[in-house]
Amino acid sequence: MTHGRFTAGVREERGAVMVMVAILLPVLILFSSFVIDVGNWFEHRRHQQMQADAAVLAAAGEFGSPCSEAPIEDMARTYGGLKPPTPNTYNQQVGGTPLENVLFEGLNRKTWPNQPGKVDPDPPGGPPCETGVIDVKLAEADLPWFFRAAQVPFINAHARVAIQKVDRMKGLLPIGVPDINPKKAKALFVDESKLPTDPGYVIKETMLCRTGAQNGLAQWSSAGGCSPGIGPVPVRIVLSGSDSTTCGEALVVCYDTETKDGLVHIRGWSAAVAFSQAPKARDVWLRSGTCPDGYFVASTTACAAEVVAAVDFGSSDPVALGTKIDATVGNKFFVKD
Numbered sequence: 255m256t257h258g259r260f261t262a263g264v265r266e267e268r269g270a271v272m273v274m275v276a277i278l279l280p281v282l283i284l285f286s287s288f289v290i291d292v293g294n295w296f297e298h299r300r301h302q303q304m305q306a307d308a309a310v311l312a313a314a315g316e317f318g319s320p321c322s323e324a325p326i327e328d329m330a331r332t333y334g335g336l337k338p339p340t341p342n343t344y345n346q347q348v349g350g351t352p353l354e355n356v357l358f359e360g361l362n363r364k365t366w367p368n369q370p371g372k373v374d375p376d377p378p379g380g381p382p383c384e385t386g387v388i389d390v391k392l393a394e395a396d397l398p399w400f401f402r403a404a405q406v407p408f409i410n411a412h413a414r415v416a417i418q419k420v421d422r423m424k425g426l427l428p429i430g431v432p433d434i435n436p437k438k439a440k441a442l443f444v445d446e447s448k449l450p451t452d453p454g455y456v457i458k459e460t461m462l463c464r465t466g467a468q469n470g471l472a473q474w475s476s477a478g479g480c481s482p483g484i485g486p487v488p489v490r491i492v493l494s495g496s497d498s499t500t501c502g503e504a505l506v507v508c509y510d511t512e513t514k515d516g517l518v519h520i521r522g523w524s525a526a527v528a529f530s531q532a533p534k535a536r537d538v539w540l541r542s543g544t545c546p547d548g549y550f551v552a553s554t555t556a557c558a559a560e561v562v563a564a565v566d567f568g569s570s571d572p573v574a575l576g577t578k579i580d581a582t583v584g585n586k587f588f589v590k591d
Contacts, residue, residue: 437495
């Protein structure tokens with residue numbers, strides 16, 4: 255009889271396990287769904303913060319003088335995943351999120367998108383060009399739960415970059431800073447129909463002379479008998495911190511206006527002019543005047559730069575002829591006897 259009671263007890267335990275599984279299985283499924291939902295939310299939130307960070311850092315590169323709001327916001331949209339997917343847009347939200355669910359109302363807003371009650375306690379106070387601050391607030395709307403029984407109303411991200419002026423610096427400059435006063439300079443006249451590696455690409459080359467300085471920077475020219483004048487042909491400028499003037503070697507940097515690598519302008523002219531031709535402005539440049547620099551000025555106070563022109567009158571004597579020189583700059587008209 256004892257053996258029979260033991261057998262009956264085993265059968266009762268098997269039934270209890272099935273009951274426990276039936277009770278706990280829905281709980282385990284719900285718990286697993288909760289873990290998946292939290293992980294999905296965390297992944298979207300982390301990627302959205304990356305979008306905001308990329309947007310402000312990319313937009314900061316467009317901040318300059320003169321300042322324009324449009325390119326700054328366009329760069330923020332491009333790198334913040336806020337444009338339709340193309341080869342030139344980046345950082346789209348993960349998980350196939352529709353673009354209309356990623357909300358962005360513009361730079362330097364006081365509130366988060368579609369959330370008037372969520373206010374920034376320290377808003378920028380104006381557009382980027384006015385405040386020197388680039389502020390991005392992003393929101394993703396209606397992130398569904400795993401079983402789509404409900405949705406997360408908003409996931410928010412925030413990033414900000416401030417453009418500040420350096421008051422003073424101390425210590426050594428980075429090793430990679432280019433030397434602003436090169437040792438040698440040379441002009442290469444080139445055939446733009448060929449590649450730099452092709453034979454005959456360089457038509458002629460001529461050394462440049464250091465002719466003075468402005469604002470602590472050396473000025474280089476073909477004047478002073480150093481070499482023939484620069485004619486109206488494509489030209490590359492070679493600046494070297496060594497005895498070499500070969501492009502591609504160490505401490506040698508080559509510039510031209512085609513590659514947009516830092517050369518602002520090249521000016522020069524030929525002295526050959528016929529007697530019957532009208533006077534021509536052969537060369538025009540800027541001098542600093544009361545400004546820190548004639549070409550690049552960022553100042554909160556007004557200053558005046560000087561416009562200097564070399565006018566070719568041929569073989570005539572403009573003074574003897576009583577010539578008057580007039581010029582229009584902006585909306586002002588100048589006459590000089």
